[in-house]
Every structure is written in structure tokens, then in C-alpha cells.
Amino acid sequence: MVCGGFACSKNALCALNVVYMxxxxxxxxxxxxxxxRNELERSFDCCGLxxxxxxxxxxxxxxxxxxxxRRPTCQMCGEKFLxxxxxxxxxxxxxxxxxxxxEILGVWLAMRFRNQKDPRANPSAFL
Numbered sequence: 001m002v003c004g005g006f007a008c009s010k011n012a013l014c015a016l017n018v019v020y021m022x023x024x025x026x027x028x029x030x031x032x033x034x035x036x037r038n039e040l041e042r043s044f045d046c047c048g049l050x051x052x053x054x055x056x057x058x059x060x061x062x063x064x065x066x067x068x069x070r071r072p073t074c075q076m077c078g079e080k081f082l083x084x085x086x087x088x089x090x091x092x093x094x095x096x097x098x099x100x101x102x103e104i105l106g107v108w109l110a111m112r113f114r115n116q117k118d119p120r121a122n123p124s125a126f127l
Contacts (some may be wrong), residue, residue, distance in 0.1 A: 021082060021085055021086075022050070022078070022082065025049070025078055025081050025082070025085075026049060026050065026078070029049045029077075029078075034062075037059070038062075038063075038064050040077065041063050041064065041065045041077060042064060042065055042066070044065075044077055044080050044081075044084075045065050045066055045067045045074075045075075046065060046067065046074055046075045046076060046077040046079075046080050047059065047060050047063035047065050047067065047068055047074035047075075047076070047077065048060045048063065048074075048076050048077060048078075049076065049077050049078045050076055050078040051076060060074075
């Protein structure tokens with residue numbers, strides 16, 4: 001399906017609600033390796049994903065983030081990922097809105113200046 005412009009970007013961003021993003025983050029968390037999880041926990045300074053299952057306790061036990069040393073409890077990585085993805089989607093929405101307005105400007109310019117004759121051309125020429 002081909003789509004472009006404001007309507008498509010707006011609809012695509014509205015479709016990414018919190019429940020869908022939670023499902024995507026949860027699915028990708030369990031697919032990645034333990035090394036990648038540890039790197040994410042250290043870089044985002046958080047432990048575990050969401051406190052939904054008993055697997056959270058296992059993630060929290062093997063967490064190597066600095067927040068675990070400083071405080072008794074760390075913020076969950078799922079919350080930080082949701083906040084980070086929300087900010088990224090807002091930026092992407094602004095970029096999509098900008099390009100949709102440039103598309104509208106391009107259509108207007110094409111309609112306005114199409115089929116104009118060149119004033120320097122020979123008037124007796126057919127085209």
C-alpha cells in the first residue's frame with residue numbers, strides 16, 4: 001500500500017499506542033541475548049523489563065546496572081523504553097508533518113506553473 005503525506009504519517013503514529021509498544025518491547029526483550037540485555041540495562045541505568053512475570057525477578061537478580069548499587073530498587077527498563085520511544089515518535093511526527101506540507105507546496109507549484117509557454121520561444125512554433 002502506497003501512502004505519503006500528512007494523513008498516512010498521522011494515522012501510522014496514532015496506531016502506535018502504549019499497549020502495542022509494550023507488546024513490541026516485551027517481544028523484542030525476550031528475543032535478544034543476555035549480553036544485549038545487560039548492555040541495555042547498563043546504558044539506560046535500569047533493571048528488568050516490566051514487573052509482569054516471575055522472569056522479572058530473574059532479570060533483576062542478574063542486573064549489572066549502576067542504579068542497583070546506589071539504590072535498593074531500580075527503575076524498570078520497560079518504562080524508560082516507553083518514554084524514549086514516545087519522544088522519538090513525537091520527533092518523527094514533526095518530521096512527517098514537515099514533509100507533508102512540502103508535498104502540498106510541490107503539488108500547488110506544479111499546478112500553478114504547468115503548461116506555461118516560454119516567452120522567449122518563437123510564437124509561430126507549434127509547441
